[in-house]
Amino acid sequence: MVSRTLLLDCGNTACKYQYGEEHGHLDSTEAFVQLVERIEPEQTLLATVSKFGQTLGECLVERALPHRKVRVRPDWQGLKLAYAEPERLGVDRWLTLVALCGHPRPVMVVDVGTALKIDALDGGDRHLGGYILPGMRLMRRALVDDTFALPPVDQDGALAPGATTRDCIANGAVLALAGAVDKARAQFGPTPPDIVWTGGDADRVRPFTAEPGQLRPALIFEGMRRLMKDADYMESLA
Ligand SMILES: Nc1ncnc2c1ncn2[C@@H]1O[C@H](COP(=O)(O)OP(=O)(O)O)[C@@H](O)[C@H]1O
Ligand SMILES: CC(C)(COP(=O)(O)O)[C@@H](O)C(=O)NCCC(=O)O
Ligand SMILES: [K+]
Incomplete structure (x- = not known):
């Protein structure tokens, strides 16, 4: 499952992704859409502290692509x-x-x-x-x-x-x-x-x-x- 999961780490300067052995930076929603259309991930796990990351989350919702957002769990x-x-x-x-x-x-x-x-x-x-x-x-x-x-x-x-x-x-x-x-x-x-x-x-x-x-x-x-x-x-x- 992990290997078919797209991992996204969106900081305030750069949004990084990993997908299996592949990794890189995403600098626009267009680049993101191209990526998901090419790799067709089973699901996406999104960690974001940025506005851009929030936008990518909305983009996943609009396209009904399965995803989860990392949340801090205190324990x-x-x-x-x-x-x-x-x-x-x-x-x-x-x-x-x-x-x-x-x-x-x-x-x-x-x-x-x-x-x-x-x-x-x-x-x-x-x-x-x-x-x-x-x-x-x-x-x-x-x-x-x-x-x-x-x-x-x-x-x-x-x-x-x-x-x-x-x-x-x-x-x-x-x-x-x-x-x-x-x-x-x-x-x-x-x-x-x-x-x-x-x-x-x-x-x-x-x-x-x-x-x-x-x-x-x-x-x-x-x-x-x-x-x-x-x-x-x-x-x-x-
Ligand atoms: N391909 C790249 N795209 C953007 N920044 C990069 C890249 N490679 C190295 N950097 C450096 O990484 C810094 C951003 O670090 P990063 O840990 O990604 O920040 P954040 O998580 O806050 O967005 C930039 O200031 C830049 O100097
Ligand atoms: C401190 C940060 C802005 C760092 O963001 P980054 O440098 O990774 O883009 C981020 O971790 C954040 O929004 N933290 C919430 C406040 C806190 O950690 O107390
Ligand atoms: K970061």
Whole structure:
């Protein structure tokens, strides 16, 4: 069943899909319609935190294509969420925790997308809370939008102090995000957690942190595949 299920992970910048061995990005509803007409999935599992993802959900309804939308379940398989209102946690964040559930040591996930999200588990499937920061592009764009003199910057950054405006901006974002990740690690208790990285911009930050950790680009899909194996959970979405 999993192999004939189309998995969609719609973030605020990019909508990613997996279908068996195939994966890619979808940047329009037309591209989405072409995809489903070509592959004819048995069903679609949609995880979205974006308007575009919501539109794809409507598109599936209009075409009467079988689909389910991932919802946060506060007590999934003993995964205890730190939020008093668990349903407020972004499904993308929850899916990274689902993927890491059962990790035998404290572990911190760093998801570098539109926003940079940090969440940690204590090694016993208890969520210790997290952080939400502007991601790489948002951080740079905020400077352009709210100043008169600062230009848009596209180049990759590094940790060294800049000697041009562009380098100062590019490297400032790297410094802020890599620094935040290093600082966050110390907030999750006396045992420094393992680090797992995901998100489209992970490799723009990861090389500049103290601990390289592990890169798992498809972590959200790993979470979705785990949920697919849980018939009760899938049933609860129907
Ligand atoms: N094919 C691609 N399309 C869009 N963004 C991409 C692509 N490949 C890498 N990226 C990078 O990934 C970032 C988005 O990361 P992602 O984790 O998908 O964010 P979100 O889940 O918030 O949409 C972009 O800012 C861009 O730098
Ligand atoms: C924090 C987010 C905007 C991140 O979105 P993304 O960077 O993946 O596009 C998303 O996880 C979200 O809408 N969360 C709901 C609020 C929360 O998690 O507390
Ligand atoms: K995301």
